[in-house]
Amino acid sequence: MYTHLQQEILELRDLVLKMATRVKDALGMTIDAFSKMDANLAQEIIAGDDRINELEVRIDKTCLKLLALEAPVAKDLRFIIGCMRASIDLERMGDETANVAQATIVLSLKPILPFYSRLETMGQRSKTMLEKAIEAFFAPDPDLALNVCKMDCNVNELYSKIIKEIIEYMYNETPAIERSVYCINIARRFERISDLATNIAESAVFISRGINIKHYCQFDNRS
C-alpha cells in the first residue's frame, strides 16, 4: 500500500515525465524543422513552448507543497529535489528548441549552407543524450547517467569543430555572414541542450545514490 506521500510523489513523477516527453518531442521536431527548413513546423515548436512552461510551474508548485507539508527525507527528498532541478533544466531546453526554431524560420528563406548537415548531427547527438538522460532519471540508472555525462565531451568537441568550420567559411563567403551567425547560434543552442541533458543525468545519480557528481563526472563516496 502506498502512503499519502508516495502517492503524491508518483503524481510528481508523472508530471516530470510528461514535461520530459514534451521537451524530447520538441527537440525532435526542431531537428526535423531545421533539416527540412520547414518554417511551419518551426512555428509550431515556438507555439508549443508555453505547454512546457506551464508544466514547469505545476512541478515547482507541487515540489514546494511536498517540501512544506510532508517534510520528506532520504530518497523521497532526493527525488523531489531532483525533480525541481530537472524541471528547470527541461524548461531551459524548451527555450533552446524555440530559439533554434526561430533561427530556422529566418534561415528557411535563404539557400542552405554546407555545414547544415553537421549541425543536424549535433542536434541528433544532443537528442540522444536527452533521451538517455530521461531514461536514467526515471529508471533510475546511475551507470547510464554517467555515460550521458561522458557523452557531453563528444558534443563539445563537435561544437568546437563546427564553430571553426563556420568561421573559416565566413572569411570566404561574406554574403553568407548573417546565415553563418545564425548557425553559430544554433550550434551553441544544441551544445547547451547537451549540457542540460548532462545536468538531468547528474540529478539521476543524485536521486539514486545521494551523491553529487557535478563537474567531475564520476562516482565517489559521500561528496
Next chain:
Amino acid sequence: MEHKKKIQVKDLDFFYGENQVLYNINLDIPEKKVTALIGPSGCGKSTFLRCLNRMNDLIPGIKVRGKIILDGQDIYDTGVDVVKLRSKVGMVFQKPNPFPKSIFENVAYGFRIKGIKDKDFIDERVKTSLRMAGLWEEVHDRLSSSALGLSGGQQQRLCIARAVAVEPEVLLMDEPASALDPIATKKIEELIYELKKEFTIVIVTHNMQQAARVADYTAFFLMGKLIEFDKTENIFTSPRKKETEDYITGRFG
C-alpha cells in the same frame, strides 16, 4: 568520528530475564554533541538510553554484557558509585516530573540531598540553571510558588534546570517534548541546541523531524540492533542501509 568520544559502547548485550533486547551494540557518543536515538517502538532505544546511566539497574532480573566506557571508566565495573554516575549522567523523562515543591526547591534539590548548605552558592546555581533552561525570565519573580502551577512546557524546562543544576557532563533525554505543544517543543529544541555547548546530549525521540532538527548524530535501532549510526545529515539525506531508509520514509513494515 571527527569529535572526541565521551562514551564508548562496546559489544553491549542487554536482557530482561531470558529476553534479549539489545544485541552487540557498538557506538561512540561524541562529546558536546547531540546524538538522537530513533527507531520503532520496542526497538530497544529507550533501554539503551537507560543503560547509559544504569537506570535499568532498578529493574529486577536484568543482565548486561559488554562495556559502556565513560571518560575511560566502564560504568558497569564493580565499585562504580551509581549515585555519582547518575549525577554525572543526568536524565530528563518523557513526562515532566517536578517534585511537589517550590520552583526554587526543585532546582536546589540536588544540593539539598548532597548536604550542601551554602546559601549563596545554591542561589547562584539555581539562577544559572534556570537561565540555562531558558526559564529564568518566566519564573524569577515567583521562585517560591509551587512547580506544579507551571505549564507542561515550563515544567519540562524546570526538570531540565534541575538536571543541569548538579552540573552533569551527559544529559539523557527520553522523548522530552512528546507531551508538549509545538511552541513548548520549539523552546525545548532551542534549549537542546544551547545546552550542547556545555553537555553531551543523548535524546530518544519518535519525532523524526525533531531528530533531524536537533541532533548532530543519529543512531537507528531496529529489533534491538544498531542498524546505522552517522551524521544526522547523512541519515536523513542518504542513509546507507535500506532498513534506515524504509523507516525514515515511512515504508517500514
